[in-house]
Amino acid sequence: MGKKEENTPFICVIYSQHVRALENESYRNHCPFCLGSIHVDNSPSDRNSTCNGVMVACRLNYNGKKGWQIIHRCQRCGVEKTNKIAEGSPT
Secondary structure: OOHHHHOOOEEOOOOOOEEOOOOOOOOOOOOOOOOOEEOOOOOOOOOOOOOOOEEEEEEEEEEOOOEEEEEEEEOOOOOEEEEEOOOOOOO
16 A cells, blocks of 8 residues: 555544544654554554554654654554654644
8 A cells, every 4th residue: 555545534543533634745644633543564554464453652762864753552462663753734
């Protein structure tokens, strides 16, 4: 699945907030309100995980090349994943 197909609006599974698609040629895999996500990848963008657990933001990290990153922990299986913070308006 390409980034264009991934850049779609969604409803946050944690707070039920409507999240708009980004308009800056990027995409968002987390809610800008609570930073939560869903465990759908085994490797970045592969969509091969069958867990589908709620990923909560457990800490932030700054990477000199990638900028701010969210570290998510899956509430179902415990795996931790790092994701670049999506830039753009949260509304």
